[in-house]
Amino acid sequence: MRIGIIGTGNIGATLARKLSAAGHLVQVANTRGPESIVELCKEAGCAAVPLEHVTYDVELLVTCIPFARMPDIGGIVSRLPDAVPVADTSNYYPHRDARIEELDAGKPEGLWVEQKLGRPIVRAWNALVQTTLATRGRPKGDADRLAVPVAGTDCAAKQKVMGLVDDSGFDPIDAGTTDDTWRLQMGAPAYCTELNAEQMQRALTLANRDAVLARRDALLSIIASWEPNQSFFPDIVALNRAAAGLHRLIEQ
Numbered sequence: 399m400r401i402g403i404i405g406t407g408n409i410g411a412t413l414a415r416k417l418s419a420a421g422h423l424v425q426v427a428n429t430r431g432p433e434s435i436v437e438l439c440k441e442a443g444c445a446a447v448p449l450e451h452v453t454y455d456v457e458l459l460v461t462c463i464p465f466a467r468m469p470d471i472g473g474i475v476s477r478l479p480d481a482v483p484v485a486d487t488s489n490y491y492p493h494r495d496a497r498i499e500e501l502d503a504g505k506p507e508g509l510w511v512e513q514k515l516g517r518p519i520v521r522a523w524n525a526l527v528q529t530t531l532a533t534r535g536r537p538k539g540d541a542d543r544l545a546v547p548v549a550g551t552d553c554a555a556k557q558k559v560m561g562l563v564d565d566s567g568f569d570p571i572d573a574g575t576t577d578d579t580w581r582l583q584m585g586a587p588a589y590c591t592e593l594n595a596e597q598m599q600r601a602l603t604l605a606n607r608d609a610v611l612a613r614r615d616a617l618l619s620i621i622a623s624w625e626p627n628q629s630f631f632p633d634i635v636a637l638n639r640a641a642a643g644l645h646r647l648i649e650q
């Protein structure tokens with residue numbers, strides 16, 4: 399598949415490597431221009447393009463930029479034909495993105511992104527810590543394969559994105575529509591808890607909408623209280639699991 403990726407940081411670069419390795423034709427773009435990603439492209443086997451060209455001739459677009467910057471790419475994304483799916487990996491972190499009132503009032507993040515872009519999106523890979531995405535992918539059928547929840551209202555688009563999640567080394571789990579994207583947000587049991595497919599299905603049903611935002615804020619304040627460089631990604635996964643009360647589910 400011909401894939402465009404916007405953002406070449408932790409998530410965009412990792413997906414560029416994985417999807418290129420899986421045989422897809424990937425073109426990537428960021429704000430600094432193609433010359434800033436020469437090394438990545440050499441290593442990953444993808445192409446660097448100017449941001450305004452990233453939608454040219456692609457069959458699917460993946461967005462890997464800070465959540466609050468998503469409205470900036472509305473013009474670029476609007477050039478895509480309607481049938482081209484947009485997979486969005488972004489997460490809202492109030493401490494980084496500044497408070498967005500609608501989200502703090504409970505609007506699901508995926509719905510906010512759709513409204514800002516003016517087109518449907520599919521939410522995927524947002525519920526994996528970057529090291530999990532980079533190091534825990536496994537071939538299909540592997541006993542240690544982890545799951546990735548995928549949510550979006552357009553079923554055909556979601557199926558295509560689920561295929562790419564599979565290609566990236568994770569079991570894709572249908573997590574519902576864009577209205578359900580709160581189930582994939584920080585504070586929900588499916589978010590960055592490193593679960594297998596069976597556990598992920600169960601975690602999605604355990605999600606409690608009333609608790610998600612309060613848990614997110616509690617998690618962020620615990621993480622902010624850690625000394626600089628103290629935290630390690632496994633601490634974050636362990637914290638997310640504990641906040642969601644997943645010990646029994648994982649031990650089963």
Ligand SMILES: NC(=O)c1ccc[n+]([C@@H]2O[C@H](COP(=O)([O-])OP(=O)(O)OC[C@H]3O[C@@H](n4cnc5c(N)ncnc54)[C@H](OP(=O)(O)O)[C@@H]3O)[C@@H](O)[C@H]2O)c1
Pocket residue numbers: 404405406407408409410427428429430431449462463464465467470471487488489490523524525526527528529
């Ligand atoms: N890091 C994680 O563990 C993790 C896990 C799951 C999901 N996410 C989410 O995934 C998204 C990307 O995270 P990340 O850690 O990869 O971020 P990152 O390392 O900071 O990279 C962000 C990328 O976005 C590009 N960018 C920023 N504003 C842009 C704009 N207006 N137009 C086009 N490109 C723009 C940057 O371009 P330049 O390179 O030119 O600066 C950079 O390449 C975030 O929303 C994050 O919440 C992160």
